[in-house]
Amino acid sequence: MKNPNLSIAVILKIIKLFTSWQIEEVAKEVGFTQRKRGLTANTFFKVFTVGAWSLHEITLETLASKCCEIQHGLQLTRQALFQRLKTGSVLLKEMLAWTVAYAAKHSVTTETIEVLKQFKHVYICDSTLLSLPDKLQAIFKGLGGTNAKAAVKIQLMFSLMERRDGRVILILIKWEMWERNILSA
């Protein structure tokens, strides 16, 4: 296809998020970046998003080698990467909230829908249940029956009217937590 009538700016606008200064800012806030040398938040973010997407077999070893591939001069073992996962998960969670807000901001202007203007808040809520490998049953206990032994519920809530502030709530819910706190409420 030679001419899709597509401006390069349209693509770059969304892709630029991957190099955004916001990643480093968030990394400092969550304590991911402590010193200038070593694995950067930007590399970690790229590898766990696009990098992991391109891999057919995801292991810590392949992810660590991806980090070395894209960050010049970096030498990273899988043990070293493993130690960054705790703060890394917080970083990615924060970035996901930011990404959802970013994507919503660049989509259709829903403020123009007259019917929604009469409400103070409009929330979009969605959830899904994800079956996991049995190895995770100690951490994410499943539902039993026809479902897997291990499962997790992903719940997302997004405030449509306040999207400029990026009000996104995303929770990974362990099933027993769901039963105890949500169903008993």
Add this chain to the structure above:
Amino acid sequence: MGNVGEKYFECLIYGKLVVITLMTALFSTVFAIMFRKQRRLLSMLKFFKNLREKSEILLTSLQNIGENAVKLYDAFVDVIGRSLNEKRKRKTTQQVLMEHDLPEVVLQMLA
């Protein structure tokens, strides 16, 4: 997933969700443009499949977007070209709906 741990799993799941969010946003944008300018529909499944095949190029190009802008653009044009639905005379329900004066948000929701 080999040696699975809670934090490792969380990183993978949040990473996947970030990619899905961004690529869906990109798809919606491209979908609307392609329909408006060429009256062609994009397949979401094909778009994601073809984009995944180009993810290696995407990852290396992200290192320096300024220098690799053309490379990125060419990759996306190729993905879009291969994700277009085939031309057909009989209209789909979606195409019939699109002939009506519907707000843009509905078009977005159909995508």
